[in-house]
Amino acid sequence: MLILAIDTSTSAITVALHDGTRAIAQGSHLDARAHTEWLAPLISTCLSDADKQPSDLTGVAFGVGPGPFTGLRVGMVTGLTMGHALGVPVHGVCSLDALAAQAAELVADGELLVATDARRKEVYWARYAVRSGSVERLTEPAVDRPADLPDEVRALPSAGRGPVLYPELFATALPVLDVDAAVLAAVAVARIETGEPMPVEPLYLRRPDALTTAERAARK
Amino acid sequence: MSAEQPLVLGIETSCDETGVGIVRGETLLVDAVASSVDDHARFGGVVPEVASRAHLEEMVPTIERACREAGVQLRDLDAISVTSGPGLAGSLMVGVASAKALALSLGIPLYGVNHLASHVAVDIVEHGPLPEPTMALLVSGGHSSLLLVPDVTCDIRSLGSTIDDAAGEAFDKVARVLGLPFPGGPHIDRMARDGQVTIDFPRGLTTGRDMERYRFDFSFSGLKTAVSRWVQAKEAAGEPVPVADVAASFQEAVVDVLTRKAVLACREQGAENLQIGGGVAANSRLRAMAQSRCDAAGIELRVPRPGLCTDNGAMVAALGAQMVVKGRDASRLDLPADSSMPVTQIQN
Numbered sequence A: 001m002l003i004l005a006i007d008t009s010t011s012a013i014t015v016a017l018h019d020g021t022r023a024i025a026q027g028s029h030l031d032a033r034a035h036t037e038w039l040a041p042l043i044s045t046c047l048s049d050a051d052k053q054p055s056d057l058t059g060v061a062f063g064v065g066p067g068p069f070t071g072l073r074v075g076m077v078t079g080l081t082m083g084h085a086l087g088v089p090v091h092g093v094c095s096l097d098a099l100a101a102q103a104a105e106l107v108a109d110g111e112l113l114v115a116t117d118a119r120r121k122e123v124y125w126a127r128y129a130v131r132s133g134s135v136e137r138l139t140e141p142a143v144d145r146p147a148d149l150p151d152e153v154r155a156l157p158s159a160g161r162g163p164v165l166y167p168e169l170f171a172t173a174l175p176v177l178d179v180d181a182a183v184l185a186a187v188a189v190a191r192i193e194t195g196e197p198m199p200v201e202p203l204y205l206r207r208p209d210a211l212t213t214a215e216r217a218a219r220k
Numbered sequence B: 001m002s003a004e005q006p007l008v009l010g011i012e013t014s015c016d017e018t019g020v021g022i023v024r025g026e027t028l029l030v031d032a033v034a035s036s037v038d039d040h041a042r043f044g045g046v047v048p049e050v051a052s053r054a055h056l057e058e059m060v061p062t063i064e065r066a067c068r069e070a071g072v073q074l075r076d077l078d079a080i081s082v083t084s085g086p087g088l089a090g091s092l093m094v095g096v097a098s099a100k101a102l103a104l105s106l107g108i109p110l111y112g113v114n115h116l117a118s119h120v121a122v123d124i125v126e127h128g129p130l131p132e133p134t135m136a137l138l139v140s141g142g143h144s145s146l147l148l149v150p151d152v153t154c155d156i157r158s159l160g161s162t163i164d165d166a167a168g169e170a171f172d173k174v175a176r177v178l179g180l181p182f183p184g185g186p187h188i189d190r191m192a193r194d195g196q197v198t199i200d201f202p203r204g205l206t207t208g209r210d211m212e213r214y215r216f217d218f219s220f221s222g223l224k225t226a227v228s229r230w231v232q233a234k235e236a237a238g239e240p241v242p243v244a245d246v247a248a249s250f251q252e253a254v255v256d257v258l259t260r261k262a263v264l265a266c267r268e269q270g271a272e273n274l275q276i277g278g279g280v281a282a283n284s285r286l287r288a289m290a291q292s293r294c295d296a297a298g299i300e301l302r303v304p305r306p307g308l309c310t311d312n313g314a315m316v317a318a319l320g321a322q323m324v325v326k327g328r329d330a331s332r333l334d335l336p337a338d339s340s341m342p343v344t345q346i347q348n
């Protein structure tokens, strides 16, 4: 097995190669504005670091968000196109799940929150339970103003850039800011092994920011 | 690869069409386009986020369809080309990222090329090699440019462009004034056939000092305002608006300026050929007037078929194939999407 993992839903452009047991190569670059420029060279470097060819891949996994749309799509279309060109399966992973898996290594059993930057003074978030190393999502990913999250949710240990952007609203910030593709790869590999469905639909959670002509007329 | 007949797949996502075309040298094999125009009609104009979402959804299916219809396997390709600008940033990024993924997966060169240069190059697959130089008039919802093209792979000079609205944009806005649906071009064209040119609307930048300062530039916002005022005056007077006549008169004003300046440019620059491209090239009055003015001036007019005038992947593939044939360097994998790429920059 050789899975290429990609995520561009957070400020990190991150890629990793996973052989089914462990990540054998990885690379990340922090730049929330240059996903298009960085992603392909990172993949290329990652493959050569591991002394692999694209044709060695057996699958491509990528984060499907939620995350700022423009960057998110760069990673998704790259994964979808590579999967098609190489004739290998593609696997979608909720990007918040990867962050939860990263954070789970830092907390004892219990619950945690992932809250990432959704811009427009909102966060993408989901609540998770950690039990002896395994992570389970308890809520569907959502987008809200951080102050509108229930108090007991904001009190949980929190991963993602939400707690950094709104420190007064979150009790405990965990030092996990952006997705790490090596962890996303491990999440994907575990799901491939259990046969869990991994849809490749983007998690936008917001509709496009425009009114139809009918809606504009109704407002007048 | 065959240096003379390279098999090139081109991707175009600068606006609302997801286009994938495949050419072998100067021969078009397939032009697959998925348009999100119906999604935008509900909004009365192109919404960038709606376009970008559609590109992500349609990208791989359109690549698949193009290969299937052309009977081509991806592994047979010699190169990938892609529109790297100008256009809507979010839309461009989907195509550029997909093109890189193809080039990387297949281990073949990638060419990031200019959208406007591709509009010019597409005529190679329709009418054969471009005369050098060619004069090109590109008119669409996004551009109105007059270009002198000594060599489409490395030398394009901008003689003029719109200083406000693009020609197609003027069609859309006037269509809205007349209560016609988006996109306005085809509706105005159809409506104008039932009308007469009865109103003398202004021809922007065509007289006196303007012809010195803005010799080959265009301006359509004053025309749009004039149409809108004329219609309002009719309505205020309680008279019916002769929609067909307004459409015909507006269209005549646009087409008159475009063809007059294009033919003048050919004469002054010594170009014996005029090529018209972009979505507005489908306009029947533009084609007719350009033909008669070119005939009168002894200029050969070349207009690709309408499907190749609007945004499509074939034009990007056509330019990519020329880049390979002429031995231009491939682009690097860190190629950006450049929403404001100048027309003089043919490759990124």
Ligand SMILES: [Zn+2]
Residues within 6 Å of the ligand: B115, B119, B140, B142, B278, B310, B311
């Ligand atoms: Zn165009």
